Each structure stands twice: as structure tokens, then as C-alpha cells.
Amino acid sequence: MPAPSPVVELRDVSKVYPPTVKGGAEVVAIDGVSLTVDAGDVYGIIGYSGAGKSTLVRLINALERSTSGEILVNGQDIARLPERELRPVRLGIGMIFQQFNLLGSRTVAANVGYPLEVARQPKDTRRARVAEMLDFVGLSDKARAYPDQLSGGQKQRVGIARALATQPGILLADEATSALDPETTHEVLDLLGRVNKEFGVTIVVITHEMDVIQTLATKVAVMDQGRVIERGDVFDVFSNPQQPASARFVSTVVKGLPSAGELAVLRHRHPGRIVTLAFRDSSVDQARVFGEFAAAGVTFEVVYGGINEIQGRSFGHLTLALTSAGGDSSIDAVLDRVRTLTTVTEVR
């Protein structure tokens, strides 16, 4: 496999906003973030509202200027580039938005053609490219419609067609599905998946919804208070989150982990000890794990569980209620042995 080539590279980037009220404190929206997005990645950035996701993504096409650090786009540092010289850079980076941001005074076709006008493409080229893009997003019949005659999902498809009109290598999506219902969300996510696969466009998607990451992304960074607190392949972060905030996001979509409410019910029903075991791929030999319990005379009951599939790989969790005639010490002993085989989380 060829070495991955970075298309976007942030090096120790910070963004500090001046105080919003006189005498107030500065807002450190981005706090020393370094991040590498390789060609062909679908890089998801997740975090709660206010974590700094929008600011981060807007630094990549310089809609927002960084306070410090380097921002390399296709190897060129754009962090200190003057506004005028940003035009060619921006033509290589498409962007779609939560509120779609279509021009209400223009038809669908004219919206899609807008970036080509800015790029001073001749009319014929523009017309051909617009037709091609509308066909790709399945909206050829809406070319003459105005945005307010479209549904939310259709608007976002126009947004995607517009963002890709100049054939950019990078697409930035800021909460692109957050204003859409679940079904439309999946249509749009499918379309973005095709954009990545058919055109080889590198995508950076910002979201606060973990299922967007699960469906679309190959890599993920978790942001909190302007910092990236965890990053990695989506499968690794989902199956084995290292940070409490990441674990909270993961728990919103991962099947098999009991919620706090369900846990309370389980505790009530099973007065003994309760543990959750993680199984990733087939790297953990379930038979051996259960064999350990049997050999130690610890009986278990499966009280909760589930399997997830992410990017063709599976992982799951089983929650067991344990009882043993030998008491806590024999349970502790067997758990120590099981820990050498897989991740064990004691829930009580």
C-alpha cells in the first residue's frame, strides 16, 4: 500500500476570539490542535455543541483565520495567506452547511453553477458541469426550481452539487445532516459516501451525532473544549473508547451496553457482582473466557448484550451477573485471568 499522503494537516493550531463583552474573557475556541487528514479519508469530528468543531473546519478553508499554528492544505501553508490569494485554495475545497445556504434568488442550476462563475469558467463548460452534477445528485428535473420549492434533503443535495462543481479534492461538511429527518439523513450520508468512493474526494464531517460517524467515517477525532481528546480509526474508538467523553458518544449508538436506567434495573434484579466484557472481532476466544468462569466454579448469567458491525468488522459487549460459592475472592481471581483475554469493566 502506498504511504498515505496528507491533504490537510493542522500543526498546533489555536484560535482565540476576542471577548464577546467588554472586559470579558477571551474565548479559546481551538486550543493547540494537531490533526492529519489523509487523501481519501472520511474524517469525522465529533463533540458537544461549543466544542470548537465549526471553528476547526472553518480554519481549513480560512473562513476563519487562526491565531497561531500552521494549516497545510495539499502541502501549502494557508494560515497566513492574504484573503486575495485564498481564492484558488477555496476552489479546491467544497463546503456544505447545516442550513444549506443556497442562494434564494437563484435557480437550482444557477446555484450549482455559482462556484464556476466565481472560477470564471466559460458558459458552455458551466452548463455541462451543472447538468453533470445535478444528474449525480438525482435532481436534473429540479434545475429550474428555486430553493424554497425544495425539501430539506433536496436542498442539501443541491448544496453537495454546488460544493463539488469545481471538482475539489476536499469536502467540508458542517453538521450537514443535523437539520434533516433520520431517513433523509441516510440518503444524504449515502450520497456523501458515493462522493468519497466515486470521486475520491476527501471528506471532513463535523457532527454531534455518533451515528453519522458510524455510517460514514473511517477515522474520527473527538473534540472537547477546543482540544482533540481522542482520535483513531472509527472501529478502534467505537469498540474501545479511551476517554469518558468518547465513551459517552459511543454509548449513544453502540448496542449491547446497558444505559444508566437499565443498569439500575439489572442491579436491583441481580444482587451479586456485574461485569461487562468487550469482544472485538474474533480476537477474543469466547469459549476460553467462559471456560475460566466454569473452572473457577463461578456461575454467570448473561443479563445484557449486543453485537455491532462497523466497516465490516464486528465488536460486542456482554454483561454478566456473577455468583460464586467461593465469594468475592474467587471472583476477583477469575476476573484477573479474564482481563488477560479481554477488556473487563466492573459495573458493580
Add this chain to the structure above:
Amino acid sequence: MDSLIALMPEFWKAAGETLYIVGFTLFFGGLGGLLVGLGLYLTRAGSILANKPVFVVLNLFVNIVRPIPFIIFLAAAQPLARMVVGTGIGNNAIIFTISLAASFAMGRIVEQNLLTVTPGVIEAARSVGAGPLRIIFTVLLPEALGPLILGYTFIFVALVDMSAVAGYVGGGGLGNFALLYGYRQFNPVVTWAAVLLIIVLVQLVQFLGNWLARRAFRR
């Protein structure tokens, strides 16, 4: 009534003068208002050409000029009119002065209209590499066209209002006509005739403005 019929030639001449004054002030004041409004909008904090000193000065100017009653402004601006148009009296002097006052009044309206454009749309244009000038002509003005047409319709009435005092500086028009032949000669019929024509004129323009704005909104 008889006297009104006898005054018909003067009446139509006055109506023509009102149209002349209002037409030119709508053009110059409208253009000035567009520039002032764009200036206010573009230089405010967070906008694409944010510039605090320019914004503060412009804003102060608008706030000072706008509340001055026009008849006082007319007197105060007379030296300036003399400098620019060469004379402080007559229709051309009043066109200058009304245009100046209207620029500031309309500037505020234009600014408010432009603020109705969602910032996201401007951001989308910036994200594809559009510069400020292109954003003004392809995003800001087209997106705010409906409200802008209504704003200009609104200012038209104010222009007719201001033109009525032209008589004070030797100008003509329906206001002057009503004052001269109606009020001074105790002939209310003449005054009412002028009033009626002004109402018809304003209604026509309001109707046209609404119609155009509706078309701009419907797209």
C-alpha cells in the same frame, strides 16, 4: 372651483415639477442611500469588510443627520448646495438637498434590508472564493431585492413629503402650488386638488412597488 379651472396650466406645471424633483432625488438619493447602506453593512463588526473607525463615523453621521427636521436641514445645507450646484435656490438646489437627506435616511433602510440576508449565504459565497465586490452584486443585493424594493417605495413617500417645501427656497411643485394658490388665497379647493394628485401619485408608486417586491419574493 372656477379658479381651479383657471389655474389648470399652473397645476400641471407644478405636478411636472414635483415629478422632476422626486424623480431626480429618487435617483441620486437612492444611489447615495445604497452606498451609505452598503457602507454601514459591510464595515460593521463581523462583516466582510469590517472596519470599526469607518463604521463608527458613518453611523454617527447617519444618526446626526436623520432626525433633523427637513425644513431646518434645508436651511442649514444651503451653503453646501451653493458650493455643489452653484446656487442655493430653485429646483436643482432642492434636488441636491433632498438627495443628501434621503441618502442618510435611505442608508439606514438599506442597511436594515441587507441585514435580512442570512450570514450563511455570504459564507457559502466566500467558501467558493467569491470576493467582496462579487458578493455585493451576486449575493447581497439579489438576496435582499424584495425588501430593498419595499424600502425604496417607502422612501418615495418621504421624497414627495420633502419636495413639498421646495417653495421656501424658490423651487416649484405641488406643495408650492397648494401654498401659493390655495392657502394664501383662502381657496381650499385648490389645496385639495393638489392633495388629491399627491395621493394618487403615492398610491400608484406604492402599488408598483408592492407588485415588483412580490415578484422578487416569489422567485
